[in-house]
Amino acid sequence: MVDSMRILVPRDLLEATIDLLRKDMFALHELGRKQHLEILFQLYILSGFYPSDPPLQGWEVATADIEPIASAEYADIWKGMFLGRQKVALKRIIRRRDDDLKGAVQMSSLPAGYADKWKGMFLGRQKGTITGSLKRDDDLKDAVQRVNIGRHLWNGLRHPNILPTIGLVTDGIDIGPCLISPWMDCGDLLEYLHHHADVPCLPLIGQIADGLEYLHTYEPPIVHGGLKGDTIFISSTGNAFIGDFRLLQTFSDIEQSRGSMSSSWRTPGNPRWMAPELLLDDTAESRSLSSDVFAFGRVIHECFTRRDPWAGFSSARIIFVVSRGELPPRPLSEDVISRGLDDNMWRLMEHCWNLNPSERPTIQHIARHLRPAIQSPRRKFQYFYYASEYLCALFDAEVMNSILSETQHH
Template identity: 35%
Template sequence: MMDLPPEGSCDEDDFGSGPPAYRRLISRSFTQTEVTRLIEKAFTRPDEIDDLRGDDAQTFIDVLDEALERIDLSPQLRGECLNTLCKICGRRALLPRSAAIPLCCDRSGTALYQGGFADVWKGEHQGRQVAVEVLKVYSRSNIEKITSRFLWEVIAWKSLHHPNVLPLLGVTMDQTLSLFATTSEWMENGNINKFIKNHQDANRFELLNDVARGLVYMHSQSMIHGDLKGINILIDQDGHACLAGFSLLTIVSDPTSPTVSSSYRGGAGTTRWMSPELLDPDQYGIRDSRPTKESDAYALGMVILEVLSGRFPFSQFRDVVVMRMVLDGIRPERPNGPEGVWFTDDLWRLLASCWESQRERRPTIEAILEFLEHISSAWQPPAPQVDEDVEMGEDDWDIRTTTSDSSGSA
């Protein structure tokens, strides 16, 4: 932790002359106000930051990490700090010291959950059960790209602190061993799809409120989730939903601008939850397929459908067909039968607005949350019975199914 001395310990002249701001920032302790001002000054000379190496780079990383954790930065400055931290960590293959922990699981046996891009093991950290997700690395030919993408993801995830966002407990990385692992709390209840199947009486609107609250928070922190779907929503021991699956996180440098950082790999995502402009940006006159707040709103509409109906979107069609349907303006049909009780006229109009082809016409996450909270407080229909033979369509725990592949195609 930074040893912050009393206010006023630094003269005004310290900010206008002498070594570059980044050098003064890493060479001694300052007050919170002074740290903020020095960070702002350092960002006026990004070439000096890019030149940092070795111990200087590690110290600068730790200072930025500390500032993000402890200092109330403006949204724009926070976004710049986070972008800079992700970039320098990726370029120098360094973690903040506060994030690094030893591997917390025994991999001599078989992973509990196996996916195409990662395996999940159950382990223990500081006396608590944890989930350790270990990235599969099939080739070392692009290890630098793999490292950079991994670090970008974990640095962004580490900065999130909210009851409805799965916290990152630590990171294990060893390029020599091609070891990249994240450690988070073990969620015995699994994902939201598994939970509602095992708890038919669960208040699904309250769970959806949790999801929306987590998204509102992320957006307030200049973050876009980018891969919202049922298997990326885990249920904690108290029955609350937490957002997970942050392999496609993007960071908005300027919260007032739709432009996001270059962290996103265009075309990645999960087809059934992806908005049309992500599937084919050219059709919508968009330069690239980076996720936005509006694409998160589209995906949230699909999650509402998924959770209330007990089926994934377009469950009767293959992905390639779904993509064509979405680009042609076709959206899921309104459920009927037992699960149709959830879908009132007002709710279906909300979902239709979430799925608008023109992203600027979609509601904000705040508006969706307000609607869900009203429904939750006013009406609780009986939980529908879902056919036991209906498959949700994805592995319950493969929460990295859409991250950049380990052969280096990031």
């Protein structure tokens, strides 16, 4: 019935009805609101979208616990209910210091500004300033503004591997302003893999690539800016969803604001997943499609090893070795090899981590190579990097003909 109603009722009419009902509910007493909650929830199901404005209110979202159930790099996370019917995650943006960045080895300290900085060498040759995490109240305010921009942008995205956003709640909730998204029963990527040791890596990697390809081929292209295992969530059915829209921005917006945005937004996140060009404050490099690809390579590393990249290294040490051009050592344990980390997959990871951003493959190129092995389990994953798009097209045609031939014979 729901599917047929979606066909019969125009989306714009449903959106207008939801907006009117929410405005009426703002003025109603609590008892009057409860009578309308079921209607509002069913309208969300029919329309397939969530409200963007005005922000959600406390009567629409409630926390299930007094204390957060988890803490991430920039947020504390609560479990809650949306309209009393749908499990959701509430993320409260916070400011957190990264104490690992205080004592960078073999680097001389510079006078403190609004971020921790060290003087170092890029690839052992180029002098630069390496920047730590955001520290100042102005940056926290900037963070909230960026979250709001990302939220509006994310609201328009529709893809099977992109986590939907429900909205931002600002008033009527004790824990303060929070971002709301659907609850993922299996947690983030590493949490899921730790509890499901036999899950094959390749399908998950393919789903993450598909989601990132959707962002990068959106019009205009979208840079995620914070891709890593704990920003990828797994549903109860084992499907991967890219989430965390805190740093989301269109590529055109990044180009227009280059040089004007704060350092904490040019160089966000954790150095375990950051491209080397983002670690040098003096270069003023912004997050980019190619830095997303670099992070994707690190995510592949997480899938096979079940550990963070550079496990056992402090943030300061990671900054030092990455700025010198070093790569994580190739894992050679039997467990990792049995999960599929062979020469082809390692070659893909190394190309993602190319020190020159312009020489990294596009996520479209990567997804093209992943799909044949995912669609036809009898095929082994193969990776070739062609600088020529013509050769890429020839490769795609050859692979598709091979898959069709296999299908016909079976």
